[in-house]
Amino acid sequence: MRIAFVLSGLGAGGAEKIVNLLAHHRRQSGDAIHILAVNADGPESYFPYDPDIKVSTLGGRGLGSQGRRIAGASRQIIALRRRLAEISPDLVISFLTKINVIAGLATIGFDTPVIMSERNNFKSQSMSSVWRLASPLAARRASRLVMQTADACDALPPGLRSKATIIPNPVALPDGFAPLPGDGTRVVAVGRLEEQKGFDLLLEAFARFARQVPAGRLTIFGEGPQRAPLERQAQDLGIGDRVHMPGLTKRPGDWLLAGDMFVLSSRFEGFPNVLLEAMMASLPSIAFDCPWGPSEILSSPDMGVLVPAGDVDQLGDAMLRLAGDPELRHSLGASGARVAAARYSMPSLLARWDGLIADAITVPATKRLAPVA
Structure with missing residues (x-):
């Protein structure tokens, strides 16, 4: 055919x-x-x-x-x-x-x-x-x-x-992928730098996170028209030196090694592939409950943290909670990986x-x- x-x-x-x-x-x-x-x-x-x-x-x-x-x-x-x-x-x-x-x-x-x-x-x-x-x-x-x-x-x-x-x-992981242990200070996000992905909201939440986690770092992978406004916002929030936006990864999936937790801050989605990839990689994940997809993927609280859509304060609180609780990070990562492998093989x-x-x-x-x- x-x-x-x-x-x-x-x-x-x-x-x-x-x-x-x-x-x-x-x-x-x-x-x-x-x-x-x-x-x-x-x-x-x-x-x-x-x-x-x-x-x-x-x-x-x-x-x-x-x-x-x-x-x-x-x-x-x-x-x-x-x-x-x-x-x-x-x-x-x-x-x-x-x-x-x-x-x-x-x-x-x-x-x-x-x-x-x-x-x-x-x-x-x-x-x-x-x-x-x-x-x-x-x-x-x-x-x-x-x-x-x-x-x-x-x-x-x-x-x-x-x-x-x-x-x-x-969903499948890159060949040879092996997760690295972390201390909960590294936050990673990925997506096109545009309004839909809500990275402006993530920066506000991370500023709250950074005040209480001095070693905290945020890496946002992706490229798009909102790069300059996001860079200005990070500077205005006083977190410019703690936010890294390296563009696209050289190879698919490289971003999975850059964080101890993954955050999906989108205003809306069709189906967030990156959330599934993070879960498969045992990255504990936090997502806004935006339409559509996150609530279907994170259908129970043992799989990841679902935050009311657009609620910056609760997003920051969820990040702080994961940073301060290694056992929770491990359990969410392990449970998320099992569910992602079973449902989305x-x-x-x-x-x-x-x-x-x-x-x-x-x-x-x-x-x-x-x-x-």
Whole structure:
């Protein structure tokens, strides 16, 4: 079978990681795999691909005014449609809200099933009215919809819920990973430096933490448009010399060795992969109870600390509690690792993807060609 995976870029995000995992898994099963990165300018990928997986980049960013963005999206749709016509895939799998819209429109009239996978919180993320209106219409083109949480399924329009299935991301540690013991003073966070990830809230909480833990250090891995404001905020809070923002790690998972506890400070999520990775690595974890994902992952208090969304004081208190209690850090780390391994193991979740793919390619052609409006 020939499968075309369609995604935005080839960076260090969660969608890029799961596409990489699925692509290699399906290639090992004998499928011919094409990766189509709509917004990438070059084929270099943070998550490397085997040479027999074909990576194509369309380099079609639509920037500027709304009119220019619409024109840019139209060019992306045309470019993707042409590339798919050349590949003639048996199945298209797309990832993320806007890319799902582009893939849905680009495949109109193609006798090809499409699986659309939503990875972010489409109710909370910033989106123009054009994209917000187009999204449910394009989703009608999908044979199947993959959501990551029950909340995400519930947020779908009623007419789309029958197509939806929940498949959370699988999690695995880097080869040869071994956790290092720590004294509870090192706090680590990771994510794109943007408002969604709430690192401004984390800095406020860490300032509270740092006043009582003189040796405390915070490392935030990631890159993005909020770097300069966050650096200024750290200086204004008097913690500039205790906050380190080194950018992206050279290798996936390197950040796991930089902390004694992990903090997820997001305002909203689709499904926080980094929380699962931290748990799998036995890092005791604290998370804001933001929509969606943390409450489903940290479903009992022995797995990690869930803090009311946006509550900076309680976040700081939770960090102080873990710093001062080695036994609690150890028990949360051990319990979190056990649960993450049991619920989100690679083999079981990849098998669920295999079942979904097998189901999608059996959809009758008359249903594949359902109109988008």
